[in-house]
Amino acid sequence: MTVSNSVSTVMGLVDAIEQRRAARSFKPDPIPEAVLMEILRLGLRAPSGYNLQPWRFLVLREAKHKEKLQACAFGQRQVAEAPVVLICCGDRRVNSREYVESIIQLGVDAGSMSDEYADVMRGAVPQLFDAQPSFETLEAWTNRHVMLAVAHLMVAAKGFGVDTCPMEGFATAQVKEAFQIPDQVDVCCLLPMGYADTPLKTYGGRFAIDQVCYEETFGKSLSD
Ligand SMILES: Cc1cc2nc3c(=O)[nH]c(=O)nc-3n(C[C@H](O)[C@H](O)[C@H](O)COP(=O)(O)O)c2cc1C
Structure with a gap:
Protein backbone atom coordinates (compact mmCIF):
# COMPACT_ATOMS: atom_id res chain seq x y z
CA MET A 1 0.00 0.00 0.00
CA THR A 2 1.74 3.22 1.07
CA VAL A 3 5.47 3.19 0.46
CA SER A 4 7.36 5.09 3.11
CA ASN A 5 11.16 5.13 3.29
CA SER A 6 11.17 2.06 1.01
CA VAL A 7 8.97 -0.12 3.23
CA SER A 8 5.31 -0.69 2.52
CA THR A 9 2.34 -0.63 4.81
CA VAL A 10 -0.12 -3.47 4.43
CA MET A 11 -3.16 -1.59 5.67
CA GLY A 12 -4.41 1.94 6.19
CA LEU A 13 -4.96 3.83 9.41
CA VAL A 14 -8.57 2.83 10.08
CA ASP A 15 -7.87 -0.87 9.53
CA ALA A 16 -4.72 -0.66 11.64
CA ILE A 17 -6.70 0.80 14.55
CA GLU A 18 -9.56 -1.66 14.17
CA GLN A 19 -7.50 -4.78 13.59
CA ARG A 20 -4.84 -4.20 16.25
CA ARG A 21 -5.10 -6.74 19.07
CA ALA A 22 -2.85 -7.32 22.04
CA ALA A 23 -0.95 -10.39 20.80
CA ARG A 24 -0.25 -13.01 23.47
CA SER A 25 1.82 -15.29 21.29
CA PHE A 26 4.27 -14.60 18.48
CA LYS A 27 5.82 -16.53 15.60
CA PRO A 28 9.63 -16.56 15.62
CA ASP A 29 9.78 -14.63 12.30
CA PRO A 30 12.00 -11.54 12.64
CA ILE A 31 10.78 -8.04 11.85
CA PRO A 32 12.79 -6.77 8.86
CA GLU A 33 15.22 -4.09 10.02
CA ALA A 34 13.83 -1.44 7.66
CA VAL A 35 10.28 -2.11 8.90
CA LEU A 36 11.33 -1.89 12.54
CA MET A 37 13.19 1.37 11.93
CA GLU A 38 10.19 2.84 10.15
CA ILE A 39 7.86 1.83 13.00
CA LEU A 40 10.23 3.43 15.51
CA ARG A 41 10.56 6.57 13.37
CA LEU A 42 6.79 6.97 13.20
CA GLY A 43 6.34 6.20 16.89
CA LEU A 44 8.76 8.98 17.73
CA GLU A 67 14.36 -14.22 28.83
CA LYS A 68 15.77 -11.98 31.55
CA LEU A 69 12.90 -9.58 30.97
CA GLN A 70 10.36 -12.41 30.94
CA ALA A 71 11.53 -13.33 34.44
CA CYS A 72 10.62 -9.77 35.53
CA ALA A 73 7.24 -10.01 33.77
CA PHE A 74 5.64 -12.90 35.64
CA GLY A 75 6.83 -15.31 32.97
CA GLN A 76 4.47 -13.96 30.31
CA ARG A 77 5.26 -15.94 27.17
CA GLN A 78 4.97 -13.11 24.63
CA VAL A 79 8.05 -11.44 26.12
CA ALA A 80 10.33 -14.32 25.20
CA GLU A 81 8.53 -15.25 21.98
CA ALA A 82 8.38 -11.86 20.27
CA PRO A 83 11.36 -11.14 18.00
CA VAL A 84 11.58 -7.60 19.40
CA VAL A 85 10.59 -6.29 22.82
CA LEU A 86 10.71 -2.64 23.77
CA ILE A 87 11.20 -1.57 27.36
CA CYS A 88 9.36 1.74 27.17
CA CYS A 89 10.82 4.26 29.58
CA GLY A 90 10.29 7.88 30.52
CA ASP A 91 13.22 10.08 31.53
CA ARG A 92 12.43 12.58 34.30
CA ARG A 93 15.60 14.57 33.66
CA VAL A 94 14.33 16.37 30.58
CA ASN A 95 13.98 19.61 32.53
CA SER A 96 17.74 20.07 32.74
CA ARG A 97 19.05 23.25 31.15
CA GLU A 98 21.27 21.33 28.78
CA TYR A 99 18.43 19.10 27.61
CA VAL A 100 16.04 22.03 27.08
CA GLU A 101 18.73 23.69 24.96
CA SER A 102 18.95 20.52 22.85
CA ILE A 103 15.20 20.70 22.19
CA ILE A 104 15.48 24.37 21.29
CA GLN A 105 18.28 23.50 18.87
CA LEU A 106 16.10 20.80 17.33
CA ASP A 119 13.05 32.08 25.90
CA VAL A 120 9.53 30.93 26.82
CA MET A 121 10.84 27.37 26.99
CA ARG A 122 13.85 28.33 29.09
CA GLY A 123 11.49 29.84 31.64
CA ALA A 124 8.44 27.60 31.40
CA VAL A 125 9.96 24.11 31.48
CA PRO A 126 11.69 24.49 34.87
CA GLN A 127 8.51 26.15 36.15
CA LEU A 128 6.34 23.27 34.93
CA PHE A 129 8.51 20.77 36.76
CA ASP A 130 8.68 22.87 39.94
CA ALA A 131 4.98 23.73 40.19
CA GLN A 132 3.57 20.55 38.60
CA PRO A 133 0.12 22.08 38.05
CA SER A 134 -1.11 19.30 35.77
CA PHE A 135 0.37 16.21 37.38
CA GLU A 136 0.78 14.84 40.89
CA THR A 137 4.06 13.06 40.35
CA LEU A 138 6.80 13.11 37.75
CA GLU A 139 6.02 9.47 37.10
CA ALA A 140 2.53 10.52 35.98
CA TRP A 141 4.15 13.05 33.66
CA THR A 142 6.54 10.55 32.07
CA ASN A 143 3.77 7.98 31.71
CA ARG A 144 1.50 10.50 30.01
CA HIS A 145 4.06 11.00 27.30
CA VAL A 146 5.54 7.56 26.91
CA MET A 147 2.15 5.91 26.50
CA LEU A 148 1.26 8.33 23.71
CA ALA A 149 4.39 7.26 21.89
CA VAL A 150 3.53 3.62 22.59
CA ALA A 151 0.08 4.15 21.07
CA HIS A 152 1.71 5.66 17.98
CA LEU A 153 4.09 2.72 17.79
CA MET A 154 1.32 0.14 18.07
CA VAL A 155 -0.80 1.68 15.33
CA ALA A 156 2.21 2.30 13.08
CA ALA A 157 3.33 -1.29 13.64
CA LYS A 158 -0.07 -2.69 12.72
CA GLY A 159 0.02 -0.62 9.53
CA PHE A 160 3.07 -2.66 8.56
CA GLY A 161 1.39 -5.91 9.62
CA VAL A 162 3.38 -6.08 12.87
CA ASP A 163 1.51 -7.06 16.03
CA THR A 164 2.24 -5.77 19.51
CA CYS A 165 1.22 -6.32 23.12
CA PRO A 166 1.30 -3.38 25.54
CA MET A 167 2.16 -4.72 28.98
CA GLU A 168 2.01 -3.46 32.53
CA GLY A 169 2.46 -6.94 33.95
CA PHE A 170 6.05 -6.58 35.17
CA ALA A 171 7.90 -5.69 38.35
CA THR A 172 9.41 -2.25 37.83
CA ALA A 173 12.18 -2.61 40.39
CA GLN A 174 13.27 -5.90 38.87
CA VAL A 175 13.30 -4.51 35.31
CA LYS A 176 15.28 -1.46 36.42
CA GLU A 177 17.85 -3.57 38.18
CA ALA A 178 18.14 -6.20 35.46
CA PHE A 179 18.67 -3.61 32.71
CA GLN A 180 20.56 -0.98 34.73
CA ILE A 181 17.97 1.68 34.11
CA PRO A 182 18.82 4.92 35.95
CA ASP A 183 16.84 5.93 39.07
CA GLN A 184 15.27 8.94 37.39
CA VAL A 185 13.95 6.91 34.51
CA ASP A 186 10.51 5.28 34.83
CA VAL A 187 9.59 2.02 33.16
CA CYS A 188 6.14 2.74 31.72
CA CYS A 189 5.37 -0.43 29.81
CA LEU A 190 6.80 -3.32 27.84
CA LEU A 191 5.97 -3.75 24.18
CA PRO A 192 6.61 -7.14 22.56
CA MET A 193 6.43 -6.79 18.76
CA GLY A 194 6.34 -9.26 15.91
CA TYR A 195 3.95 -11.44 13.97
CA ALA A 196 1.16 -12.87 16.10
CA ASP A 197 0.69 -16.57 16.15
CA THR A 198 -2.82 -17.74 15.41
CA PRO A 199 -5.40 -17.67 16.72
CA LEU A 200 -5.08 -13.95 17.41
CA LYS A 201 -6.85 -12.75 20.53
CA THR A 202 -10.41 -11.78 19.64
CA TYR A 203 -11.89 -8.31 19.94
CA GLY A 204 -13.10 -7.74 23.49
CA GLY A 205 -15.54 -4.94 22.70
CA ARG A 206 -15.54 -1.28 23.67
CA PHE A 207 -18.07 0.94 25.43
CA ALA A 208 -20.26 3.00 23.13
CA ILE A 209 -19.31 6.65 22.52
CA ASP A 210 -22.14 7.95 24.70
CA GLN A 211 -21.04 5.80 27.64
CA VAL A 212 -17.63 7.39 27.91
CA CYS A 213 -17.88 10.77 26.18
CA TYR A 214 -19.73 13.47 28.06
CA GLU A 215 -21.52 16.61 26.90
CA GLU A 216 -20.04 19.72 28.56
CA THR A 217 -20.53 18.36 32.09
CA PHE A 218 -18.79 15.28 33.47
CA GLY A 219 -21.28 12.43 33.47
CA LYS A 220 -23.80 14.02 31.09
CA SER A 221 -24.16 11.69 28.12
CA LEU A 222 -23.67 13.05 24.62
CA SER A 223 -26.99 11.50 23.60
CA ASP A 224 -29.15 13.06 26.36
C1 LIG B 1 -1.28 -0.32 29.79
C2 LIG B 1 -1.65 -1.70 29.35
C3 LIG B 1 -1.14 -2.78 30.04
C4 LIG B 1 -1.41 -4.09 29.62
N1 LIG B 1 -0.77 -5.14 30.23
C5 LIG B 1 -0.87 -6.37 29.70
C6 LIG B 1 -0.09 -7.44 30.20
O1 LIG B 1 0.72 -7.29 31.11
N2 LIG B 1 -0.23 -8.65 29.63
C7 LIG B 1 -1.09 -8.88 28.60
O2 LIG B 1 -1.15 -10.00 28.11
N3 LIG B 1 -1.85 -7.88 28.09
C8 LIG B 1 -1.75 -6.63 28.61
N4 LIG B 1 -2.47 -5.59 28.07
C9 LIG B 1 -3.35 -5.84 26.93
C10 LIG B 1 -4.83 -5.70 27.31
O3 LIG B 1 -5.27 -6.82 28.02
C11 LIG B 1 -5.62 -5.50 26.03
O4 LIG B 1 -5.15 -4.34 25.39
C12 LIG B 1 -7.11 -5.36 26.29
O5 LIG B 1 -7.63 -6.57 26.77
C13 LIG B 1 -7.87 -4.98 25.04
O6 LIG B 1 -7.61 -5.90 24.02
P1 LIG B 1 -7.03 -5.43 22.60
O7 LIG B 1 -5.81 -4.59 22.87
O8 LIG B 1 -6.69 -6.70 21.90
O9 LIG B 1 -8.11 -4.67 21.91
C14 LIG B 1 -2.26 -4.30 28.51
C15 LIG B 1 -2.80 -3.19 27.85
C16 LIG B 1 -2.48 -1.92 28.25
C17 LIG B 1 -3.02 -0.76 27.46
Whole structure:
Protein backbone atom coordinates (compact mmCIF):
# COMPACT_ATOMS: atom_id res chain seq x y z
CA MET A 1 0.00 0.00 0.00
CA THR A 2 1.74 3.22 1.07
CA VAL A 3 5.47 3.19 0.46
CA SER A 4 7.36 5.09 3.11
CA ASN A 5 11.16 5.13 3.29
CA SER A 6 11.17 2.06 1.01
CA VAL A 7 8.97 -0.12 3.23
CA SER A 8 5.31 -0.69 2.52
CA THR A 9 2.34 -0.63 4.81
CA VAL A 10 -0.12 -3.47 4.43
CA MET A 11 -3.16 -1.59 5.67
CA GLY A 12 -4.41 1.94 6.19
CA LEU A 13 -4.96 3.83 9.41
CA VAL A 14 -8.57 2.83 10.08
CA ASP A 15 -7.87 -0.87 9.53
CA ALA A 16 -4.72 -0.66 11.64
CA ILE A 17 -6.70 0.80 14.55
CA GLU A 18 -9.56 -1.66 14.17
CA GLN A 19 -7.50 -4.78 13.59
CA ARG A 20 -4.84 -4.20 16.25
CA ARG A 21 -5.10 -6.74 19.07
CA ALA A 22 -2.85 -7.32 22.04
CA ALA A 23 -0.95 -10.39 20.80
CA ARG A 24 -0.25 -13.01 23.47
CA SER A 25 1.82 -15.29 21.29
CA PHE A 26 4.27 -14.60 18.48
CA LYS A 27 5.82 -16.53 15.60
CA PRO A 28 9.63 -16.56 15.62
CA ASP A 29 9.78 -14.63 12.30
CA PRO A 30 12.00 -11.54 12.64
CA ILE A 31 10.78 -8.04 11.85
CA PRO A 32 12.79 -6.77 8.86
CA GLU A 33 15.22 -4.09 10.02
CA ALA A 34 13.83 -1.44 7.66
CA VAL A 35 10.28 -2.11 8.90
CA LEU A 36 11.33 -1.89 12.54
CA MET A 37 13.19 1.37 11.93
CA GLU A 38 10.19 2.84 10.15
CA ILE A 39 7.86 1.83 13.00
CA LEU A 40 10.23 3.43 15.51
CA ARG A 41 10.56 6.57 13.37
CA LEU A 42 6.79 6.97 13.20
CA GLY A 43 6.34 6.20 16.89
CA LEU A 44 8.76 8.98 17.73
CA ARG A 45 6.52 11.43 15.88
CA ALA A 46 4.22 11.40 18.93
CA PRO A 47 3.52 14.79 20.52
CA SER A 48 4.93 15.86 23.89
CA GLY A 49 4.68 18.86 26.17
CA TYR A 50 7.16 21.52 24.94
CA ASN A 51 8.32 18.83 22.53
CA LEU A 52 10.42 17.38 25.37
CA GLN A 53 10.16 13.82 24.08
CA PRO A 54 10.92 12.11 27.39
CA TRP A 55 10.44 8.61 25.98
CA ARG A 56 13.39 6.23 25.83
CA PHE A 57 13.16 2.71 24.39
CA LEU A 58 15.41 -0.23 25.09
CA VAL A 59 15.17 -2.46 22.03
CA LEU A 60 15.71 -6.09 22.97
CA ARG A 61 16.34 -8.73 20.32
CA GLU A 62 18.73 -11.12 22.01
CA ALA A 63 17.07 -14.22 23.47
CA LYS A 64 19.03 -13.99 26.72
CA HIS A 65 17.82 -10.42 27.29
CA LYS A 66 14.22 -11.25 26.46
CA GLU A 67 14.36 -14.22 28.83
CA LYS A 68 15.77 -11.98 31.55
CA LEU A 69 12.90 -9.58 30.97
CA GLN A 70 10.36 -12.41 30.94
CA ALA A 71 11.53 -13.33 34.44
CA CYS A 72 10.62 -9.77 35.53
CA ALA A 73 7.24 -10.01 33.77
CA PHE A 74 5.64 -12.90 35.64
CA GLY A 75 6.83 -15.31 32.97
CA GLN A 76 4.47 -13.96 30.31
CA ARG A 77 5.26 -15.94 27.17
CA GLN A 78 4.97 -13.11 24.63
CA VAL A 79 8.05 -11.44 26.12
CA ALA A 80 10.33 -14.32 25.20
CA GLU A 81 8.53 -15.25 21.98
CA ALA A 82 8.38 -11.86 20.27
CA PRO A 83 11.36 -11.14 18.00
CA VAL A 84 11.58 -7.60 19.40
CA VAL A 85 10.59 -6.29 22.82
CA LEU A 86 10.71 -2.64 23.77
CA ILE A 87 11.20 -1.57 27.36
CA CYS A 88 9.36 1.74 27.17
CA CYS A 89 10.82 4.26 29.58
CA GLY A 90 10.29 7.88 30.52
CA ASP A 91 13.22 10.08 31.53
CA ARG A 92 12.43 12.58 34.30
CA ARG A 93 15.60 14.57 33.66
CA VAL A 94 14.33 16.37 30.58
CA ASN A 95 13.98 19.61 32.53
CA SER A 96 17.74 20.07 32.74
CA ARG A 97 19.05 23.25 31.15
CA GLU A 98 21.27 21.33 28.78
CA TYR A 99 18.43 19.10 27.61
CA VAL A 100 16.04 22.03 27.08
CA GLU A 101 18.73 23.69 24.96
CA SER A 102 18.95 20.52 22.85
CA ILE A 103 15.20 20.70 22.19
CA ILE A 104 15.48 24.37 21.29
CA GLN A 105 18.28 23.50 18.87
CA LEU A 106 16.10 20.80 17.33
CA GLY A 107 13.46 23.45 16.67
CA VAL A 108 16.07 25.84 15.26
CA ASP A 109 17.33 23.14 12.91
CA ALA A 110 13.76 22.36 11.83
CA GLY A 111 13.17 26.06 11.18
CA SER A 112 10.34 26.30 13.69
CA MET A 113 11.96 27.90 16.76
CA SER A 114 11.85 31.65 17.27
CA ASP A 115 14.09 33.44 19.78
CA GLU A 116 10.95 34.44 21.69
CA TYR A 117 9.70 30.88 22.00
CA ALA A 118 13.15 29.64 22.98
CA ASP A 119 13.05 32.08 25.90
CA VAL A 120 9.53 30.93 26.82
CA MET A 121 10.84 27.37 26.99
CA ARG A 122 13.85 28.33 29.09
CA GLY A 123 11.49 29.84 31.64
CA ALA A 124 8.44 27.60 31.40
CA VAL A 125 9.96 24.11 31.48
CA PRO A 126 11.69 24.49 34.87
CA GLN A 127 8.51 26.15 36.15
CA LEU A 128 6.34 23.27 34.93
CA PHE A 129 8.51 20.77 36.76
CA ASP A 130 8.68 22.87 39.94
CA ALA A 131 4.98 23.73 40.19
CA GLN A 132 3.57 20.55 38.60
CA PRO A 133 0.12 22.08 38.05
CA SER A 134 -1.11 19.30 35.77
CA PHE A 135 0.37 16.21 37.38
CA GLU A 136 0.78 14.84 40.89
CA THR A 137 4.06 13.06 40.35
CA LEU A 138 6.80 13.11 37.75
CA GLU A 139 6.02 9.47 37.10
CA ALA A 140 2.53 10.52 35.98
CA TRP A 141 4.15 13.05 33.66
CA THR A 142 6.54 10.55 32.07
CA ASN A 143 3.77 7.98 31.71
CA ARG A 144 1.50 10.50 30.01
CA HIS A 145 4.06 11.00 27.30
CA VAL A 146 5.54 7.56 26.91
CA MET A 147 2.15 5.91 26.50
CA LEU A 148 1.26 8.33 23.71
CA ALA A 149 4.39 7.26 21.89
CA VAL A 150 3.53 3.62 22.59
CA ALA A 151 0.08 4.15 21.07
CA HIS A 152 1.71 5.66 17.98
CA LEU A 153 4.09 2.72 17.79
CA MET A 154 1.32 0.14 18.07
CA VAL A 155 -0.80 1.68 15.33
CA ALA A 156 2.21 2.30 13.08
CA ALA A 157 3.33 -1.29 13.64
CA LYS A 158 -0.07 -2.69 12.72
CA GLY A 159 0.02 -0.62 9.53
CA PHE A 160 3.07 -2.66 8.56
CA GLY A 161 1.39 -5.91 9.62
CA VAL A 162 3.38 -6.08 12.87
CA ASP A 163 1.51 -7.06 16.03
CA THR A 164 2.24 -5.77 19.51
CA CYS A 165 1.22 -6.32 23.12
CA PRO A 166 1.30 -3.38 25.54
CA MET A 167 2.16 -4.72 28.98
CA GLU A 168 2.01 -3.46 32.53
CA GLY A 169 2.46 -6.94 33.95
CA PHE A 170 6.05 -6.58 35.17
CA ALA A 171 7.90 -5.69 38.35
CA THR A 172 9.41 -2.25 37.83
CA ALA A 173 12.18 -2.61 40.39
CA GLN A 174 13.27 -5.90 38.87
CA VAL A 175 13.30 -4.51 35.31
CA LYS A 176 15.28 -1.46 36.42
CA GLU A 177 17.85 -3.57 38.18
CA ALA A 178 18.14 -6.20 35.46
CA PHE A 179 18.67 -3.61 32.71
CA GLN A 180 20.56 -0.98 34.73
CA ILE A 181 17.97 1.68 34.11
CA PRO A 182 18.82 4.92 35.95
CA ASP A 183 16.84 5.93 39.07
CA GLN A 184 15.27 8.94 37.39
CA VAL A 185 13.95 6.91 34.51
CA ASP A 186 10.51 5.28 34.83
CA VAL A 187 9.59 2.02 33.16
CA CYS A 188 6.14 2.74 31.72
CA CYS A 189 5.37 -0.43 29.81
CA LEU A 190 6.80 -3.32 27.84
CA LEU A 191 5.97 -3.75 24.18
CA PRO A 192 6.61 -7.14 22.56
CA MET A 193 6.43 -6.79 18.76
CA GLY A 194 6.34 -9.26 15.91
CA TYR A 195 3.95 -11.44 13.97
CA ALA A 196 1.16 -12.87 16.10
CA ASP A 197 0.69 -16.57 16.15
CA THR A 198 -2.82 -17.74 15.41
CA PRO A 199 -5.40 -17.67 16.72
CA LEU A 200 -5.08 -13.95 17.41
CA LYS A 201 -6.85 -12.75 20.53
CA THR A 202 -10.41 -11.78 19.64
CA TYR A 203 -11.89 -8.31 19.94
CA GLY A 204 -13.10 -7.74 23.49
CA GLY A 205 -15.54 -4.94 22.70
CA ARG A 206 -15.54 -1.28 23.67
CA PHE A 207 -18.07 0.94 25.43
CA ALA A 208 -20.26 3.00 23.13
CA ILE A 209 -19.31 6.65 22.52
CA ASP A 210 -22.14 7.95 24.70
CA GLN A 211 -21.04 5.80 27.64
CA VAL A 212 -17.63 7.39 27.91
CA CYS A 213 -17.88 10.77 26.18
CA TYR A 214 -19.73 13.47 28.06
CA GLU A 215 -21.52 16.61 26.90
CA GLU A 216 -20.04 19.72 28.56
CA THR A 217 -20.53 18.36 32.09
CA PHE A 218 -18.79 15.28 33.47
CA GLY A 219 -21.28 12.43 33.47
CA LYS A 220 -23.80 14.02 31.09
CA SER A 221 -24.16 11.69 28.12
CA LEU A 222 -23.67 13.05 24.62
CA SER A 223 -26.99 11.50 23.60
CA ASP A 224 -29.15 13.06 26.36
C1 LIG B 1 -1.28 -0.32 29.79
C2 LIG B 1 -1.65 -1.70 29.35
C3 LIG B 1 -1.14 -2.78 30.04
C4 LIG B 1 -1.41 -4.09 29.62
N1 LIG B 1 -0.77 -5.14 30.23
C5 LIG B 1 -0.87 -6.37 29.70
C6 LIG B 1 -0.09 -7.44 30.20
O1 LIG B 1 0.72 -7.29 31.11
N2 LIG B 1 -0.23 -8.65 29.63
C7 LIG B 1 -1.09 -8.88 28.60
O2 LIG B 1 -1.15 -10.00 28.11
N3 LIG B 1 -1.85 -7.88 28.09
C8 LIG B 1 -1.75 -6.63 28.61
N4 LIG B 1 -2.47 -5.59 28.07
C9 LIG B 1 -3.35 -5.84 26.93
C10 LIG B 1 -4.83 -5.70 27.31
O3 LIG B 1 -5.27 -6.82 28.02
C11 LIG B 1 -5.62 -5.50 26.03
O4 LIG B 1 -5.15 -4.34 25.39
C12 LIG B 1 -7.11 -5.36 26.29
O5 LIG B 1 -7.63 -6.57 26.77
C13 LIG B 1 -7.87 -4.98 25.04
O6 LIG B 1 -7.61 -5.90 24.02
P1 LIG B 1 -7.03 -5.43 22.60
O7 LIG B 1 -5.81 -4.59 22.87
O8 LIG B 1 -6.69 -6.70 21.90
O9 LIG B 1 -8.11 -4.67 21.91
C14 LIG B 1 -2.26 -4.30 28.51
C15 LIG B 1 -2.80 -3.19 27.85
C16 LIG B 1 -2.48 -1.92 28.25
C17 LIG B 1 -3.02 -0.76 27.46
